[in-house]
Amino acid sequence: MLKYILHRIALLIPTLVGITICAFAFVRLLPGDPILAMAGEHGVAPARYEELKEQFGYNLPIWQQYARYVGEVATGDFGVSISSKRPVMEEFKILFPATMELSFFAMIFAMVLGIPAGIFAAVKRGSWFDQSLMGTALVGYSMPIFWWGLLLIIFFSGYLGWTPVSGRIGLQFFFKPITGFMTIDTLLYGKWDAFRSALSHLVLPAIVLGTIPLAVIARQTRSAMLEVLGEDYVRTARAKGLSPSRVVGLHALRNALIPVVTTIGLQIGTLLAGAILTETIFAWPGIGKWMVDSIFKRDYVVVQSGLLLIALIVMAVNLIVDVLYAVINPRIRAA
Amino acid sequence: MKKKLAFAAALLAASVLGGMANAKTLVYCSEASPANFDPGTTTGGNDFDASSRTVYSRLVEFKHGGTEVEPGLADKWEISDDGLVYTFHLHPGVKFQTTDFFKPTRDLNADDVVFSFDRQFNKANPWNGDKYLPNLTWDYYTGMDMPKYVAKWEKVDDLTVKLTLTEPNAPMLANLGMDFASIVSKEYADQLEKSGKMADFSTKPIGTGPFQFVDYQLDSVIRYAANPDYFKGKEKIDDLVFAITPDATARIQKVLAGECDIAPYPNPADIGTIKANQDVTLMDQAGLNIGYMSYNTTIPPLDKPEVRHALNQAIDRESLIKSLFQDAGATPAENLIPPTMWSWNKDVKSDAYDPEAAKKVLAAAGLTEIQLWASDRVRPYNPNFQRAAELIQADWAKVGVKAEIVNYEWTKYRSEGKKKDRPGAFQIGWTGDNGDPDNFFATLFACSAIGVSNYSSWCDKDFEDLIQKAKKTSDQAERTKLYEQAQVVFQKQAPAFLLAHSQVYAVVRKNVSGFMMDPLGIHRFDGVDKAE
Numbered sequence: 013m014l015k016y017i018l019h020r021i022a023l024l025i026p027t028l029v030g031i032t033i034c035a036f037a038f039v040r041l042l043p044g045d046p047i048l049a050m051a052g053e054h055g056v057a058p059a060r061y062e063e064l065k066e067q068f069g070y071n072l073p074i075w076q077q078y079a080r081y082v083g084e085v086a087t088g089d090f091g092v093s094i095s096s097k098r099p100v101m102e103e104f105k106i107l108f109p110a111t112m113e114l115s116f117f118a119m120i121f122a123m124v125l126g127i128p129a130g131i132f133a134a135v136k137r138g139s140w141f142d143q144s145l146m147g148t149a150l151v152g153y154s155m156p157i158f159w160w161g162l163l164l165i166i167f168f169s170g171y172l173g174w175t176p177v178s179g180r181i182g183l184q185f186f187f188k189p190i191t192g193f194m195t196i197d198t199l200l201y202g203k204w205d206a207f208r209s210a211l212s213h214l215v216l217p218a219i220v221l222g223t224i225p226l227a228v229i230a231r232q233t234r235s236a237m238l239e240v241l242g243e244d245y246v247r248t249a250r251a252k253g254l255s256p257s258r259v260v261g262l263h264a265l266r267n268a269l270i271p272v273v274t275t276i277g278l279q280i281g282t283l284l285a286g287a288i289l290t291e292t293i294f295a296w297p298g299i300g301k302w303m304v305d306s307i308f309k310r311d312y313v314v315v316q317s318g319l320l321l322i323a324l325i326v327m328a329v330n331l332i333v334d335v336l337y338a339v340i341n342p343r344i345r346a347a
Numbered sequence: 348m349k350k351k352l353a354f355a356a357a358l359l360a361a362s363v364l365g366g367m368a369n370a371k372t373l374v375y376c377s378e379a380s381p382a383n384f385d386p387g388t389t390t391g392g393n394d395f396d397a398s399s400r401t402v403y404s405r406l407v408e409f410k411h412g413g414t415e416v417e418p419g420l421a422d423k424w425e426i427s428d429d430g431l432v433y434t435f436h437l438h439p440g441v442k443f444q445t446t447d448f449f450k451p452t453r454d455l456n457a458d459d460v461v462f463s464f465d466r467q468f469n470k471a472n473p474w475n476g477d478k479y480l481p482n483l484t485w486d487y488y489t490g491m492d493m494p495k496y497v498a499k500w501e502k503v504d505d506l507t508v509k510l511t512l513t514e515p516n517a518p519m520l521a522n523l524g525m526d527f528a529s530i531v532s533k534e535y536a537d538q539l540e541k542s543g544k545m546a547d548f549s550t551k552p553i554g555t556g557p558f559q560f561v562d563y564q565l566d567s568v569i570r571y572a573a574n575p576d577y578f579k580g581k582e583k584i585d586d587l588v589f590a591i592t593p594d595a596t597a598r599i600q601k602v603l604a605g606e607c608d609i610a611p612y613p614n615p616a617d618i619g620t621i622k623a624n625q626d627v628t629l630m631d632q633a634g635l636n637i638g639y640m641s642y643n644t645t646i647p648p649l650d651k652p653e654v655r656h657a658l659n660q661a662i663d664r665e666s667l668i669k670s671l672f673q674d675a676g677a678t679p680a681e682n683l684i685p686p687t688m689w690s691w692n693k694d695v696k697s698d699a700y701d702p703e704a705a706k707k708v709l710a711a712a713g714l715t716e717i718q719l720w721a722s723d724r725v726r727p728y729n730p731n732f733q734r735a736a737e738l739i740q741a742d743w744a745k746v747g748v749k750a751e752i753v754n755y756e757w758t759k760y761r762s763e764g765k766k767k768d769r770p771g772a773f774q775i776g777w778t779g780d781n782g783d784p785d786n787f788f789a790t791l792f793a794c795s796a797i798g799v800s801n802y803s804s805w806c807d808k809d810f811e812d813l814i815q816k817a818k819k820t821s822d823q824a825e826r827t828k829l830y831e832q833a834q835v836v837f838q839k840q841a842p843a844f845l846l847a848h849s850q851v852y853a854v855v856r857k858n859v860s861g862f863m864m865d866p867l868g869i870h871r872f873d874g875v876d877k878a879e
Binding site: 038043044045048049058060065067068092094095096097098103107108110126162166169170173176178179180183184187189194290293294295297298301302305329332345 | 372483509525550565592606755761764798
């Protein structure tokens with residue numbers, strides 16, 4: 013087992029190097045540069061521009077800039093934001109819990125609805141429920157997040173007034189963050205009304221962010237379930253005279269869930285990508301919004317280090333999923 | 348015992364509730380997170396709303412809702428006859444804010460003023476460089492040409508400061524009302540330097556302004572409290588909150604839902620909905636901006652004024668503006684400066700739509716092809732460069748000129764566009780900094796701005812003489828005359844097609860009073876009140 017884990021970690025090294033190159037190249041391939049973006053409408057006199065380029069080190073050959081970046085990252089130095097002048101790591105630590113919290117609730121939403129819906133569709137295969145569920149899932153999967161988010165805001169917050177429009181918590185609540193997770197912090201402070209406010213602020217963004225994973229999970233559960241339902245042991249269980257709910261709920265579900273668990277693990281990438289739009293619409297102070305702002309400002313340092321940090325997290329989650337999978341399924345370990 | 352506890356709890360609840368009922372909180376849904384809270388180091392309007400206009404004050408201020416300069420921290424000032432020496436007399440007894448991170452021991456004095464500017468150009472000042480924050484560029488200080496004009500700042504006595512210029516420069520006074528000229532506390536800076544926490548200067552600001560900084564939750568909420576020691580008197584609202592809401596639709600929904608009291612920059616498409624709503628008021632004002640299209644006046648046949656006039660005449664400007672700005676509306680531009688600015692010449696009219704006349708001139712000049720530049724960015728003075736380019740292209744096609752649309756990303760667009768030999772017509776615009784006409788005329792069309800922000804590469808002797816003379820004259824009536832003449836020359840020479848001055852909007856809840864639209868595009872909360 014240890015050998016398997018070490019092997020998986022070793023495989024991550026080339027990926028990591030690739031990511032540093034991609035992150036570094038991506039922001040530089042975009043037209044425009046940070047000095048001009050900073051100067052705003054005024055523009056910069058050519059002499060001053062050269063001076064600033066030197067000050068920022070952008071006059072160095074590109075490979076030297078890359079070497080410097082990798083050298084810094086290797087020592088745990090993720091640099092300082094060009095626009096806010098704050099250490100990238102410091103900003104990341106503040107913003108990441110917000111994204112985590114939102115992703116967590118989005119995932120809960122997706123699983124709580126997606127798994128039962130998938131099971132039911134598989135059991136009632138070919139029924140109108142199955143048909144319409146799979147149709148809806150396809151729609152959900154292709155839903156443009158931006159449009160979907162605004163639609164929900166206008167209907168639920170604007171027209172019905174059921175949910176707050178945006179933000180993380182009611183503005184009347186004001187306390188120093190402990191963990192950075194609003195739902196946990198409010199409980200630690202023992203403020204129930206603040207906790208309720210935090211939850212109500214989570215509803216719409218979690219639905220929006222969870223829509224695509226919900227569709228994926230529902231479809232995955234359905235197909236895994238269908239496969240399992242055709243297995244011999246399920247037929248045997250039925251033949252033994254077990255009630256249909258026992259057959260499905262106990263014998264089939266446990267086996268069908270294995271690929272679903274993997275799918276859920278892999279959705280972390282989808283969630284982080286979706287967070288970029290969701291956070292921007294809902295004014296959610298997380299890393300997605302942070303990345304978008306930084307790209308617009310051509311803040312090379314934040315973009316390249318932020319992408320790297322996000323990639324590290326995705327890789328770590330995938331590693332954990334791989335390991336868990338090996339724990340569940342010994343056949344994988346040998347491969 | 349039980350009774351006592353219950354009583355204590357009731358008392359506590361009453362005091363908490365009472366506290367909530369008494370505190371007047373104004374919530375502003377701002378459009379973006381501030382880069383930091385040191386206005387010398389930032390350039391965005393949202394940065395300034397969050398720092399200089401709330402926390403800080405300046406020697407002189409712009410009149411609320413206008414562009415005229417009025418006393419600020421300086422009660423009065425004298426300008427020497429040669430226009431080189433400015434002497435400012437500071438308001439006595441101005442206190443810097445007392446917060447949980449700084450307790451001032453003295454009032455504002457000349458040292459603070461000298462320090463506020465010295466740090467922005469003096470390389471020997473520890474606050475000028477990396478020791479304070481990495482990669483400081485002091486964009487506005489250099490952008491407004493301060494290094495060129497300022498010879499020195501001197502303390503005469505505690506309440507008198509002297510500024511000496513290298514040459515007369517009338518817009519200087521307006522420059523000192525700008526955000527970068529905010530006065531910071533030297534005492535606070537010294538304390539932070541001693542404790543090795545210099546970066547805090549940009550995250551925990553201390554000023555003399557109407558509101559003091561309380562807390563900032565990154566990318567989410569900024570909190571301020573009314574400054575009890577404000578030298579112009581404590582504000583009527585107790586707490587000011589910025590709820591950062593980048594999406595325009597969400598921002599408007601928040602005002603409509605009562606989650607915030609004021610929100611800037613609605614989408615043009617939402618203007619109709621807002622107007623129909625009973626709970627909010629839509630405020631608007633002609634912005635201190637201009638959208639225009641620069642012809643490169645050095646490349647034939649665009650070097651001939653009649654050709655440039657003909658291209659202008661070929662454009663159906665009215666339809667163009669309607670199609671671009673839709674419900675939001677815009678004022679067709681007659682001059683480079685907007686009508687809200689002093690010295691605007693009411694007798695000057697821009698070229699009328701006359702495709703027949705244009706066709707003849709263009710045919711005679713042999714102009715059949717032209718480059719027409721467009722970018723991807725939404726600007727206050729032009730919401731859609733690409734759409735504008737397509738409409739102008741269609742208009743020009745009718746007079747026999749085939750326009751090829753050239754596209755670039757915004758920063759690249761400007762760096763390519765300002766090159767001296769850039770061909771064709773280049774769409775651009777400007778939002779004023781300080782309400783001084785020089786900030787439009789000289790910044791955009793002075794000979795020295797060629798290669799920087801003079802996208803027409805236009806250097807006209809008459810125009811240049813007028814604007815340079817106006818720059819060196821302190822008397823505003825005389826300056827007005829000079830600028831009026833400059834506008835006549837500009838219209839005759841037509842170095843650019845003038846599009847429009849756009850409207851600037853804010854949505855305000857009905858129970859808010861005292862909020863004013865500001866031609867400088869800033870959002871100020873001093874003097875604002877809210878009925879419960």
